[in-house]
Amino acid sequence: MTEISHYSQVWSHRSPRGRLMLWVGWLALVALFVWCWKLMTADTIWFFVADAPKQAADIGSRMIPPRWSYLPELMQPLWDTINIATLGTIGGVIMAVPVAFMAARNTTPSATILRPLALFIIVASRSINSLIWALLLVAIIGPGLLAGIVAIALRSIGFVGKLLYEAIEETDVTQIEAIEATGASSAQVLNYGIVPQIMPAFWGITVFRWDINIRESTILGLVGAGGIGLKLQASLNTLAWSQVTVILLLILATVVLSEWVSARIRHAIL
């Protein structure tokens, strides 16, 4: 009788070739990391790095206790911040809706010219951070709320446009056909066939973006675009760390509150 030999083989997770590939991959990653690390830290002053815990302790001791008497001064900038976020969201949504309809495969007027253009607008808006938009706009239209609002609006187009055009592409065709069968014009098809289907998604996206915009508008003041960031910048410049604490706590509270509001509204709609 012959012995059944394959039972004695040891089970292994991968084939030898697979293991080799995995090792080569990991080696390449480690080599790349080491090389990047060398390049990045070429100019690093290690004394400052070693000194960091002491610096942190120093900043920490200056931050506590927070200077609560600074709070009333922050109410006006906070109101400005909320307005930047809200008006910016409204502006962004108004610009994003036509872009989304141009980008969606089933509603675009011209798939060869307008659709790529709309997709480009969406990508360009998404790849530039709102702080960079604000930096440019402050240089162009001057410091203040308007620059912040326009920056938030331009930044929102990509996000709202992308999610909205995906929602438009996912609409139920049978409902649109039913409207078409009544002899409706294309405007009526849009109004009664497509719009009611994307309405919940639309409001959900808008509220979600508003929530993100509250977050982003709190720091726009760092480059001069108004809001509570201006106070943050001023306090940092004068090394008034106890005021920085108050500002950061206020920002945190605002962000948490806006997140809660947005979650509630989205829950009610969707």
Add this chain to the structure above:
Amino acid sequence: MTTQAYPTTWRRPPQIIKNHHWRLALQVGILVYLVLAVSTVDVNWARVYEGLERGQRFIMGFLQPDFTSRWKDISQGLVESLTMTLTSTVVGVLISIPIGIGAARNLTPRWIYYFCRAIIATSRALQEIIIAIFFVAMFGFGPFAGFITLSFATIGFIAKLLADDIEEIDAAQAESIRSTGASWWQLVNYAVQPQVMPRLIGLSLYRLDINFRESAVIGIVGAGGIGATLNTAIDRYEYDSAGAILLIVIAIVMVAEYSSSYLRKFLQ
């Protein structure tokens, strides 16, 4: 015989708020808020008019970007951004893995779970820019502060999604590994790791993309990278160089997005 009176018009019923009064109140409320909000925006039209010329120059700079005259600064900023992105993603992911495992309710005791979730919450609550301000104050200007910032921000993102993913793994597989008498480490290695690995790689690539975008911004507060170069270019009114930098950023982001979505499809 009387003719049946059919309605000839139809109105779409309200979709979100059914009560007429509430709808009216809400509409009025929104209107009042908008009027108040718009009235706080104080626009200096003379300044805007002056700025239009700059805007035009900026658009011209975008159309005719100047890569050459500031190339030394731009390439240095790019190298800083790219190296910062890669190192911080690798380090961030490496730190996130134990924290993510610790924050998964089905693998760890309660106190470790709360501890890890607290780390995640802190990292997610603070924006990159604000973290960067602190780390620049601690570590001095330059890409090292940016590296620490991005690593810290990566933890909140990767560890949370990884923990949520581990909590959703197929319990049957974990059960079968456990029934062989496996230790905790073996459980993690043979039951959890194969299930979450593809997603972890996908998330890491996505985070690489995000970290590059953020590295283009945190330079504004002094944390190194292309953002610092961009900030200087705009401060000097060199819009053709600024246009060149922005085009490079957009190009890299697009390449990163397409290649990472391709890689993720390939891996899954």
